[in-house]
Amino acid sequence: MQSLSIISVNIWQILISFANLAILTWIIKKFLFKPVKKVLDSRRETIDSAYARAETAEAEAEEHRKNYAAAMAAAKQTTDQMISDAAREAERRGSEIEGEARERAQEIRRQAELDAQQELRKAEDEMKHEIADISAKLTGKLLEREIQPEDHRELIDSFLQELDG
Amino acid sequence: MSEEKRGRDARFRRVDGLLIALMILPLLCCIALKVLYTPESQGVDISGAMIFLEIPFPLQPLIISESQVNSWAVILTLLGLCLYLTHGLTERAETKRQLAAEWIVEKCEGLVSMNMGERYAGYEYLIAAIMGLSALSSLSCLIGLFAPTGDVNVTAGWAILVFVLITRQKLAGGFLNYLKGFTEPIPLFTPMNFISEFSTPVSMAFRHYGNVMSGAVISALLGAALGGLSRLLLGWIPVVGSIPLLQIGLPAIFSIYFDVFSGLMQAFIFAMLTMLNVSGAFPQEAWEKRQQKKTIRKQRAALAKG
Numbered sequence: 001m002q003s004l005s006i007i008s009v010n011i012w013q014i015l016i017s018f019a020n021l022a023i024l025t026w027i028i029k030k031f032l033f034k035p036v037k038k039v040l041d042s043r044r045e046t047i048d049s050a051y052a053r054a055e056t057a058e059a060e061a062e063e064h065r066k067n068y069a070a071a072m073a074a075a076k077q078t079t080d081q082m083i084s085d086a087a088r089e090a091e092r093r094g095s096e097i098e099g100e101a102r103e104r105a106q107e108i109r110r111q112a113e114l115d116a117q118q119e120l121r122k123a124e125d126e127m128k129h130e131i132a133d134i135s136a137k138l139t140g141k142l143l144e145r146e147i148q149p150e151d152h153r154e155l156i157d158s159f160l161q162e163l164d165g
Numbered sequence: 166m167s168e169e170k171r172g173r174d175a176r177f178r179r180v181d182g183l184l185i186a187l188m189i190l191p192l193l194c195c196i197a198l199k200v201l202y203t204p205e206s207q208g209v210d211i212s213g214a215m216i217f218l219e220i221p222f223p224l225q226p227l228i229i230s231e232s233q234v235n236s237w238a239v240i241l242t243l244l245g246l247c248l249y250l251t252h253g254l255t256e257r258a259e260t261k262r263q264l265a266a267e268w269i270v271e272k273c274e275g276l277v278s279m280n281m282g283e284r285y286a287g288y289e290y291l292i293a294a295i296m297g298l299s300a301l302s303s304l305s306c307l308i309g310l311f312a313p314t315g316d317v318n319v320t321a322g323w324a325i326l327v328f329v330l331i332t333r334q335k336l337a338g339g340f341l342n343y344l345k346g347f348t349e350p351i352p353l354f355t356p357m358n359f360i361s362e363f364s365t366p367v368s369m370a371f372r373h374y375g376n377v378m379s380g381a382v383i384s385a386l387l388g389a390a391l392g393g394l395s396r397l398l399l400g401w402i403p404v405v406g407s408i409p410l411l412q413i414g415l416p417a418i419f420s421i422y423f424d425v426f427s428g429l430m431q432a433f434i435f436a437m438l439t440m441l442n443v444s445g446a447f448p449q450e451a452w453e454k455r456q457q458k459k460t461i462r463k464q465r466a467a468l469a470k471g
Binding site: 002003004005006007008009010011012013014015016017018019020021022023024025026027028029031032033035036037038039040042043046 | 211212232233251256323326
């Protein structure tokens with residue numbers, strides 16, 4: 001088998017080599033770079049969409065949190081309102097009851113005073129009567145002993161007047 | 166479900182096997198060809214590639230030699246490698262080979278965008294092809310094949326492809342600009358510019374070829390010398406003397422430098438020179454100026470229309 005000499009230039013061999021490199025370039029492009037780039041692109045897309053989804057989810061969560069906080073604040077305001085209303089109502093009722101009680105107490109007291117005055121007058125009247133009786137009896141007895149009615153009349157009247165006064 | 170999955174796995178493995186066969190078989194065929202056709206030789210034999218086929222053609226006969234056949238085998242191997250690496254790509258990168266494929270793609274893109282700039286996107290295919298073809302061609306001598314890069318015709322073909330791309334880049338600035346480029350900085354330089362223009366592909370071709378070929382020559386010389394030394398020193402021992410014992414070891418160490426290191430280095434250098442020469446053909450500033458001019462012309466046209 002013949003060999004080429006160590007340096008020999010053959011235009012067809014050069015052309016073959018030229019074509020070889022061109023073909024290999026095409027092969028590399030078609031069978032290595034294209035599929036790998038496709039996978040890389042689709043991976044980037046997946047990652048981007050995942051990020052986008054995460055961001056929207058985060059925004060949604062933030063919105064939910066805000067809504068929740070607002071609802072909580074509203075609820076707290078309502079309860080505060082209710083508590084203060086109830087307290088005011090209770091105070092009002094309390095003072096009402098107190099006023100009523102005081103009124104009643106005064107009425108009772110007035111009644112009691114009235115009763116007491118009546119009793120007193122009654123007692124005075126009774127005492128007057130008794131005194132009159134006693135004086136009449138006393139007068140009768142005196143009259144029985146020494147009859148000088150004119151003198152004693154004067155005496156008794158003045159005595160009664162003193163009692164009245 | 167699991168039955169189906171197992172079936173898919175089996176098919177996946179079968180395809181893998183085929184692809185691995187596609188990677189290995191061409192090289193094995195080349196070894197077989199080499200073993201069948203190598204003539205019995207004595208002593209130091211330094212020659213080029215073996216000729217398998219010679220067809221009469223105009224200008225020169227079309228010669229199919231070892232370097233062509235080995236190149237094709239390397240291309241088939243690279244095709245098999247590409248298909249193997251991209252077999253079963255998924256979005257989540259479940260296999261190591263996918264990581265390797267992505268690493269290769271990203272490194273090539275990074276190298277091109279770093280050395281050439283963004284506007285040369287698309288050159289990464291060529292750079293990857295040059296690196297793969299050159300490196301694997303040079304490394305094919307490790308399995309006893311004739312390295313195609315040790316043939317000047319092979320590297321010359323690549324260099325001419327690069328030259329075509331350089332010229333295409335230069336022509337992007339307009340044909341007159343291209344011609345004017347030869348008269349710079351002064352018209353007196355025109356012949357020298359012509360020489361430097363054509364010396365680029367020649368130097369690229371010869372640099373690569375010379376490095377690989379000289380490595381092969383030195384390896385052959387070293388092997389022959391160690392064989393002779395072995396015969397001289399140990400030839401008197403009855404049985405052992407017939408075995409060239411000194412050829413064990415030292416050639417392997419030299420081979421690591423001349424075949425592995427030098428081969429990979431030259432592949433990288435060829436790719437780097439391609440990138441620098443192509444991107445230097447039509448510099449960034451000139452390109453930007455041209456783009457500016459274009460936009461101004463467009464604006465003027467729009468104004469004239471409006």
